Amino acid sequence: xxxxxxxxxxxxxxxxxxxxxIAGSGSLITLPLLIFLGMPANVANGTNRLGILFQTxxxxxxxxxxxxxxxxxxxxxxxxxxxxSLLGAMIAVDLNEDLMRKAIGILLLVMVVLILIKPEKWxxxxxxxxxxxxxxxxxxxxxxGIYGGFIQAGVGFFxxxxxxxxxxxxxxxxxxxxxxxxLCLTISALVIFFANHQVRVLPGLLLAVGSIAGAWIASHVAxxxxxxxxxxxxxxxxxxxxxxxxxxxxxxxxxxAKLF
Numbered sequence: 001x002x003x004x005x006x007x008x009x010x011x012x013x014x015x016x017x018x019x020x021x022i023a024g025s026g027s028l029i030t031l032p033l034l035i036f037l038g039m040p041a042n043v044a045n046g047t048n049r050l051g052i053l054f055q056t057x058x059x060x061x062x063x064x065x066x067x068x069x070x071x072x073x074x075x076x077x078x079x080x081x082x083x084x085s086l087l088g089a090m091i092a093v094d095l096n097e098d099l100m101r102k103a104i105g106i107l108l109l110v111m112v113v114l115i116l117i118k119p120e121k122w123x124x125x126x127x128x129x130x131x132x133x134x135x136x137x138x139x140x141x142x143x144x145g146i147y148g149g150f151i152q153a154g155v156g157f158f159x160x161x162x163x164x165x166x167x168x169x170x171x172x173x174x175x176x177x178x179x180x181x182x183l184c185l186t187i188s189a190l191v192i193f194f195a196n197h198q199v200r201v202l203p204g205l206l207l208a209v210g211s212i213a214g215a216w217i218a219s220h221v222a223x224x225x226x227x228x229x230x231x232x233x234x235x236x237x238x239x240x241x242x243x244x245x246x247x248x249x250x251x252x253x254x255x256x257a258k259l260f
Contacts, residue, residue, distance in 0.1 A: 017214025024156025046193030050204030055211035063176030081145030088149020105245035
């Protein structure tokens with residue numbers, strides 16, 4: 001690997017670590033880069049999870065240091081999502097990827113509408129004693145886990161939606177528990193990827209270097225700036241991800257190419 005390629009991978013990891021920690025879909029940056037470097041899609045997917053592993057460890061520890069994460073609650077939240085992810089991984093082979101990408105893009109746009117209709121539910125800080133984890137919240141996390149098991153990209157958005165609207169966390173605490181849940185999902189996924197020899201360690205560790213830095217900075221920014229900053233960052237990230245999944249940018253590129 002050339003030195004400039006290594007720098008590009010580290011920078012991509014930094015951007016993904018920052019975006020994933022505060023919102024989600026940072027993998028839309030790292031996966032295309034890894035594929036561009038010549039990795040098969042499945043190997044790129046497995047290698048990318050190595051960066052996510054270290055990124056989520058860093059962000060979880062940082063949020064815990066600032067008092068926004070409790071390990072016991074994190075395990076309660078993550079458990080149904082991890083079970084769902086195992087099922088999601090098993091059914092992934094039977095899904096129409098193009099149709100699924102469009103469906104997810106539409107769901108993300110619906111989430112933006114929900115945020116903008118009642119921003120106080122997202123941007124306002126909830127009290128810690130409003131933490132509500134019951135049967136229906138567990139079911140919701142189970143289905144989010146299924147989604148995370150078969151496609152991963154954007155799972156942070158749906159986790160945040162469940163945490164803020166269902167479990168009644170604020171966005172800062174929600175980000176802490178979201179990152180821990182993604183950490184748990186990533187550990188189970190990496191076991192499978194390593195077993196199938198679909199992880200390239202050196203590029204994965206370079207991603208991890210950038211991701212650690214991005215996650216550390218993002219977690220401190222999230223704590224300092226608060227829920228309102230996270231909320232608007234979240235809206236922007238969702239809109240960009242939805243546009244990518246729905247093919248808006250590729251069609252826009254085709255139109256511009258014809259014009260010029």
